[in-house]
Amino acid sequence: QDYTPDPNATPGGMITVTYKDDVATLDPAIGYDWQNWSMIKSLFDGLMDYVPGTTELRPGLAESYEISDDGKTFTFTLRPGVKFHNGREMTAEDVKYSLDRVTTPATQSPGAGFFASIAGFDAISDGSADTLSGVEVVEPATVRITLSRPDATFLHVMALNFASIVPKEAVDEYGSDFGKHPVGTGAFKLDEWTIGQRLVFAKNEDFWREGVPYLDGVTFEVGQEPIVALLRLQQGEVDVPGDGIPPAKFQEVMGDPAQAARVVEGGQLHTGYITLNVGIAPLDKLEVREAINMAINKERITQIINGRAVPATQPLPPSMPGYTEGYDGYAYDPEGAKAKLAEAGLADGFTTELYVMNTDPNPRIAQAIQQDLKAIGVTAEIRSLAQANVIEAGGAGQAPMIWSGGMAWIADFPDPSNFYGPILGCAGAGEGGWNWSKFCDEGIDAMATEADSMTDPSAPERLKMWSDVYMKVMEEAPWVPVFNEQRYTMKSARMGGDDSLYVDPVSIPINYDYVYVTE
Amino acid sequence: MAAYLFRRLVQSALILLGVSFITFVLLYVLPADPVRQIAGRSATQQTVENIRHQLGLDQPMLVQYARYLSGLVQGDMGRSYLQKTEVASLIAARLPASLLLMAGGIACELVIGLSLGVIAALWRGRALDQGLMVTSFVAVSAPQFVVGLLLLYVFAVQLGWFPIGGYGTFAHLVLPSIALGIMGSGWYSRMMRSAMVEVLRQDYIRTARAKGLTRARVILRHALPNAILPIIAMIGIDIGIFMGGMVVVESVFGWPGIGQLAWQAIQRVDIPIIMGVTLVSATAIVLGNLLADIVTPFIDPRIKLR
Amino acid sequence: MADATAQAGRPVPEGVLARLLRRKLALFGFAVILLVVGGAVLAPWIAPYAPDEQLFEGLTIEGAPMAPGGQFLMGTDLLGRDLFSRILYGARTSLIIGVVANGVALVIGTLVGVTAGFVRGWTGAVLMRFTDLMMAFPALLLAICLAAIFQPSLWIVAMVIALVNWVQTARVIYTETTSLAEREFIAAERTLGAGPVRILFRHILPHLVPTLIVWGTLGISVTVLLEATLSYLGVGVQPPTPSWGNIIFENQTYFQAAPWLVFIPGAAILMLALAFNLVGDALRDVLDPTQRGQG
Amino acid sequence: MTLAAIPAAPAGVADPVLSVQGLTVSVRAGGQDQPLVEGLSFDLAPGETLAIAGESGSGKSITSLAVMGLLPPPAVRATAGRVMLQGTDLLALPERAMRSLRGSRVAMIFQEPMTSLNPVMTIGTQLSEALRAHEPISRRAARARALEALQKVRISQPEKRLDQYPHELSGGMRQRVMIAMALALKPAVLIADEPTTALDVTVQREVLDLLRDLQTETGTAVILITHDMGVVAEMADRVIVMRAGRMVEQGPVARIFADPQAAYTRDLLAAVPRLGAGAARDGGRIVSLAPPVARLVDTVVRFDIRGGLLGRPTHRVHAVEGVSLDIRAGETFALVGESGCGKSTIARALVGLVPHEGHVEVAGQALNGLTAAGKKALCREVQMVFQDPMAALDPRMRVGELVAEPLLIHGEGDAASRRARAAELFERVGLLPEHLDRYPHEFSGGQRQRICIARALALKPRLIICDESVSALDVSVQARVLDLLGELKREMGVSYLFISHDMAVVENIADRVAVMFLGQIVEAGTRAQVFGDPRHPYTRRLLEAVPIPDPTVERPARPRLAGDPPSPVHPVGQGPDRVVLRDLGKGHLVAEA
Ligand SMILES: Nc1ncnc2c1ncn2[C@@H]1O[C@H](COP(=O)(O)OP(=O)(O)OP(=O)(O)O)[C@@H](O)[C@H]1O
Ligand SMILES: Nc1ncnc2c1ncn2[C@@H]1O[C@H](COP(=O)(O)OP(=O)(O)OP(=O)(O)O)[C@@H](O)[C@H]1O
Ligand SMILES: [Mg+2]
Ligand SMILES: [Mg+2]
16 A cells, blocks of 8 residues: 655755745644645655555554544554654654644644544634643553544545644744744755745655655745746756746647656646625526536636646546546536526526636636626626635625636545535535535535545545535536646656656645655 | 934834824725635634634724734734744845845946936937937836846846846846836936936036046036936935836746735735835835935035935 | 027917927827827727637637737737737727826826925925825835725726826925925016915916926826736736736736737837827927927 | 326237137037127237127127137037137147146136036035146145135135035135136136126125236236126226127227227217216205105014924024115115125015015005905005016016016906007017017017016006116116116106115116115115215225226225125024114214224
8 A cells, every 4th residue: 555665766866946936834734835735745744644646545653543433533553763853752742732733723723624523623722722632642652533523534634734743842942933943754854944035955864764755855946937937947957847837838848849758747636616606696596507507618718728627527626536427517508508597587698796816827717707608698797806805705705706716626635525615515605714605505514424424535435425415516506617727747857756746636746755866 | 414314214203104004004994804814714713713813803903003013113013924924034034135126226227327318418419319318218118027028038048148037146136127227217317318418508517627627527526416416316206116116027037025025915915914015115215215315415515404 | 599589570379289290209109199099999990809809719729829910910819819909909998097097196296296385384294294105105015905995997996096106296296396486486476466376377387397297208107007017916907808018917928938918018008108208208398488499 | 098008018019828810609500500709809918808898698708618619519619710829729629638728728717606616516626626637746735736726815714615515605705716726727818707797896896806916926818708897997908899799899998998989889888887977967866755655664584594303493594684764755765785685685575575573564554464465455566676587587478478467467457458558568668569479588688677677567566676687687788777767767656676786876876775784774875975975884895896997097905805704694592783873964874883
């Protein structure tokens, strides 16, 4: 079940990765940008981990674990001899401390909600307790976690960055600045950080996994326009442009066989969708929502982003377990859409608003959507706003339609449940929640809860159940799933390692721990 | 002088107070909730309320403002909502780059603008003058980002004379400075030309020539300091206009200045950062104006600071 | 030269326009402005396509825009829309911003500057302190905040730009007004019994005209570009309404793959600003009676 | 009148240092050369003083600039002739060679001491750079030489002056600095272009004395350009009279004055106001006993100078300090005194341009406490004609509008009747009504002043204030404007408050005179009393300083002063001592010493 090391791998060498945006923080309890996500993964470890390049769980800092029959008690046995970057050995106390820390309100962790199934979560989050009652240190190397309800995704949660194990003394030392002075158990440690310019990771010689990492270090250069990064890659100054191939250069790169050979393509756990607010007329009519679903020309939108995606039929991306094979979704059919509108008594169409985040290519996609809607008589005015304003409008339920791009759901972990709760379930439909279509169906919610109460996350019945959930959702059509973005990672010629490492579903853009350089 | 400085500093402090207040109000009424950004998408309502309370965002605006101010006077600009780091340290890390770019931009603007203006004035009425003035119009009308991209493309990508974006060496500074300064240089060359034409008409220039001084000395020592006076005041005003250009140029050239910091913060309503950046740039503008006023008497002894 | 005109029996005073038209550069400027205004007004008739129509044949199979030439005079943009049509319609937006927003800014700036410079005293002090305060504001940030609060539409953006851009004008006009108010002919007017209103409108404002022309023409490029920057930052004129600025910003990363998408609207902005600058410059000379006779 | 009266060597005796032959200077306009100076020839002997006289625009300055090689390129060029300086033709010299002669062999002093020095450089720097441009000496040595030069021109506190800036010096001191600069390198030829026109009489006196002393000391030949025939008479050995770019007459000074050949020269001399001429003209005129149109009683005007932390006033300029006078209907009341003594301030207080303390009344109305409407109504009673007509006319308005404007302001008539009245006024002051649609800059200085007068007359005021209204004009133009004022007075019965520093002019037209010094009146009385029997030492000094346009008059030697003028600025709470005026009978008031 574990990863087979690459026989060709050679240790040594530094690589350079570039990013446009500055790295906000490297605190695993705080960091929630896709860009620092993989960095934090390399600096820290959680009890659980994924097999590199896959979505398969494997033990991380836990050597082994046991799940009680009712699925509510997890007992983790820690790997012996794991050391933090500061040289101290990791213990069960650290596990408890880390989980308490991420859930305590003072930390303001955006990931705290993931731990809601641990017993005592409510108490700690309303401030009546300062520790999670469900997390117990049994022995110095054993932790027992008790859940308040069965949670099939719990092991995935324990593999999230938010569940990374941090040393208390380092957190105490740096306080809120821990994110600038991270200390973990990961394959790399932070060597240098010049704000706005550069971060340097150095190999952790004491890393607990044998043989890795191969690289001596990674230099991240930030503030680099993707275009500039690509130009520099072409000149051999950069190994991996972290923001990917800029759309403007995509065709040039793919048109040149030499360069195209260095591009790795892969799926990712992403869906781009339009939310249709079921609380706002006339989108409260099912026919209208169906009509809109039928009106969108997904092929065309895919073309606009240079075919770097595949049209979507349902909320789940194809590589996600639980994806319903053979389901065609709503086919592009403007005439049918018009008929549906007429059915709803809106033969003359109507006027609505489409919110979109204001960074390229989202306004462009919104304009394509706008044109498609116009074809069936629906006038959608575009509200292109900063991310925060769109989220605000969506949360408040003011936005009839939102194109999710830029704020969209890249799964936190490879489990179908991750696409439901906050964005399609009743829990997120309240004021301020992320369920922007404000779609709430008690029946579907109950099914989802049931599916998540199963112990084995990959049990076929469970996946079937999730598949049914999403099919039911599609019947109600609160979303227009538009496309699933593909990942294209470009690398310099000297980069080695399996292709899957460059499209690692949980480590974007690449899995730093396992790639190597060939020269 | 001391009295003057004192009064100006008090005035400046009041201006900054006003700026901070207006910004605070604007951010307060902005339809975006920072807590949503902090809490993340899977947060429960409870968590959201907790965070709101912790940050004091559930209090009346004036109370929030008063708290911010009291922190500010103790030198605490607060912590970033999303990065949790001290705003002061974030700004401090990026300010040098911004100041450097600003200095580069202003230097470029002045060097190009003033020298072209002087040349045009000396050749006034001839073809060279007219050519230069049309050029200056073009410069004034040229969008900074187009200029920036063009420079980047021609001099960095095609010719390879300069690095493609980035920060660190003098070579990195050249293109962004030009992109930033080119608009102002057109403007200054026009101002300089008319100031210079005016000064060259003055009696004291004739006196200087009647003394048998060399042309260079007449122009550099006698005409220039007089002609530059109206321009110094302009530089003070200019800094405000500059700030806008910096955001664009920083983004084109990947320059690690506060413009990029501000842009990211605005996208995600990281209010402490926005406040910090606003105050820092306001301070730069205020100080720039003050500096211009203080420098003037050194060039023109007729002006007394009172 | 004064004497030349003094000798000739005074001819019928030549109109400002006629004198303007005798200047080659101004003529060129005029032509460009006419072209732009004409294009903007006549866009529905001239434009080969609707500005927001995403043409199927406007994109290659791979989704790349079409280069200028052939079916599309100026090529197409990333959504397969005809760039020429967008430039034509965009002229409307840019003209509104450049003329209206800039005009409003100029009016506010002049009002504040003149009042502060002429009235002095308490009112003047308050106005100038307020101007100082506004000047200390990073303009772009102010614009972003305002635009985000008011939900951008063309007119809102125009007003936001006006609200941000009056400050420099106010400052310059203030300085000029104070120095004008010290001039002897103003004292002379006072001794004639002229009231403040008369002095302001008949004797101070006409002298501010050259400065206003300079700042007004400069303001055109500044405001058009500010709109562009706002569009870039996502708080400008909303898509799919084209403006020259947002065309550039939508496409700026494609400047290598599809340079026409950046450089055609860039050149349009440049030409328009240049044209206004040239006309303004000439207008300033022509309106100045002391420059008379120097064709 | 004999040749023996000519002190220095006449032309042709020694080799001339400078010989101008057939000089023609042209301006290029519209592709054509238009001559500004045509066929001018003259010689300048060593040590000689040659005066070039003529009205404004006659080409005097152009000539001197041609000699200096400083004609403004490219439009204005010397197109013919030669300028021989000790054998070298300056016109043919390349710029580089010319530059080395400039300042060292030929030097020049310009008219405006206020603007001829670079405002942003210290006096010391400006002096020493002139030295260093021609002699390879160190900074230190140049400074020492600069100091020496300043001492030579008898400036007070020369060491201190080196580090001062021009604006910190008075006009007279600045002109001394200019002279020091010009003579520091002992040039063979010094051109002085109206060196004293902008100065007070007393200062002019000192500067002229200084120039003469230095000339005898160094033997420099001087070309003195002036339109003041008094200065010509006092200073020159020979005179060239120019008109419209041509020389109309040349000859020894005594002959020119005694026996002018050209009609133009005669006109010029006739126009020169002479002290004593006024008394001669209408000696026994009765002083008006009519009721006063304006009255000042113990009027005080002070200006605050702010400073300190809070910007409170720390000092005050005591511009006018307890002045009392009255101007009667139909009389010309003159105020004389040195620059800065407060003359203009009194005028401005009278028309309400500056606030005052004490009592000021016009036509029986006290000025203080007047409503806006009352103030406006008062404008019908008093009008003002300013010194610089160009500055006093809005350059962007047509003169017709300007003249009709007072009518418009006071709501008189309709547009057509106003224009008719403007045309009438135009004719009245001797201008062509056809010119109503011109702009001010399209007129000459004298014409502009007439426009100002026409405007002042529009409301038929009872009092017209003329603040140095003729000082900037050529003598001949001045004479005509003065005649016009006289006519108007007779015809319309207006009173004048006539402010001037030119004693001769005042003597010519005033009925009563007040002499001001540092904001206070030190002597007042009828013209006959003040000019015929000056009692106050300051009045005497003013009178003695006036150059007399008669080369035969010997001026008594006088102690030369080099002190700073006292200042009207005092700390808040302090002030100047008030003088007490004593009546010597018949209204002749003199300050007690
Ligand atoms: N740069 C110039 N270009 C064209 N014409 C000029 C220029 N400078 C002077 N003139 C003309 O040359 C003529 C002679 O001028 P100049 O300055 O020599 O007169 P002036 O005798 O010195 O008069 P003033 O007593 O007023 O100084 C005038 O008609 C003037 O308008
Ligand atoms: N607005 C003002 N503020 C401060 N000081 C002033 C002001 N106006 C005049 N003064 C000062 O008042 C004094 C008298 O000035 P005023 O103009 O009345 O002199 P004047 O006799 O007319 O001199 P001139 O012959 O040079 O015109 C001067 O010292 C002057 O510097
Ligand atoms: Mg002259
Ligand atoms: Mg005066």
